[in-house]
């Protein structure tokens with residue numbers, strides 16, 4: 001069975017064709033609308049990469065072109081979409097129906113950059129691949145198990161009751177994959193895991209026996225850790241002050257906190273951790289940015305350990321988590337009181353997926369290459385029953 005995984009962002013569309021039973025990648029394609037000029041690329045085994053330049057407005061054409069090419073490799077049996085927001089309606093993946101499409105559309109208010117392009121792709125695929133079943137795998141679904149105490153903000157009751165204001169959590173496809181992979185690496189399912197997804201966006205989740213019990217992102221992907229350009233948590237009083245006393249409006253505040261903060265905002269160098277780390281020895285602002293980044297991850301690990309009542313495994317994943325031995329070492333410093341002791345040479349030498357804890361460490365420290373695409377393939381297979 002061939003499953004096509006579709007990940008539609010605000011400016012790119014990534015497509016991966018899988019032999020689903022073997023979880024083997026057959027081909028992958030990318031449409032990038034931000035490149036100048038916009039471009040389409042497709043990699044297939046044993047063939048030269050297909051590349052084409054696109055003119056704006058060719059969205060549907062580009063999709064049908066890439067689908068035509070993929071169909072020459074193998075007929076597509078099902079399509080699985082990453083959909084960022086499933087609200088409180090979806091605690092698991094769902095087969096696409098008109099009702100599910102309506103829900104994704106209604107939830108666009110909560111994820112304006114992400115839900116609309118997913119919906120656009122679902123419709124384009126309905127036209128291009130009539131009769132092929134489609135599935136939505138939601139980034140919020142893995143966090144649907146949060147208790148009322150973990151998901152509810154202590155704000156006026158009418159906000160939570162009438163407006164859907166609550167912690168939803170994000171990166172669920174990654175956290176879910178890592179939870180399963182970590183349990184397999186540790187060799188048992190009754191484990192308490194803290195999973196640190198550290199990419200451009202970053203979040204930590206606490207997982208007990210495969211069930212998510214806490215997560216650092218909230219109503220939006222802005223809460224929690226410091227990120228590439230996002231501030232993470234700040235005192236809401238700062239926002240009130242900036243709005244009331246300094247004349248910022250909602251749009252300006254949005255831009256500042258989502259696009260001009262985090263590593264970029266503090267360092268003034270870049271949102272890219274590699275560049276901030278490279279600048280840090282000679283640049284106090286870059287050094288401070290890394291110090292805050294590490295401090296906040298450690299704080300959050302402590303909070304998650306308290307929620308779990310202990311930890312059996314700490315997982316590092318995504319761009320920074322998988323690749324930066326320096327950040328991992330700094331995050332793990334003096335965490336022996338949680339039973340976490342790093343093997344410094346294993347941390348520097350081993351490639352993911354790997355256990356980098358010292359042999360005597362009570363809990364494991366794992367580096368896992370995240371595979372959101374495989375979570376989508378598995379959810380799609382489960383729902384389509386193939």
Ligand code: AMP
Nearest residue numbers: 199200271272273274318319320323324
């Ligand atoms: P992602 O969103 O998962 O693609 O992660 C992107 C982030 O990972 C960027 O901040 C990159 O700078 C960071 N990253 C990738 N490789 C490294 C590395 N070797 N060291 C530090 N950060 C890295």
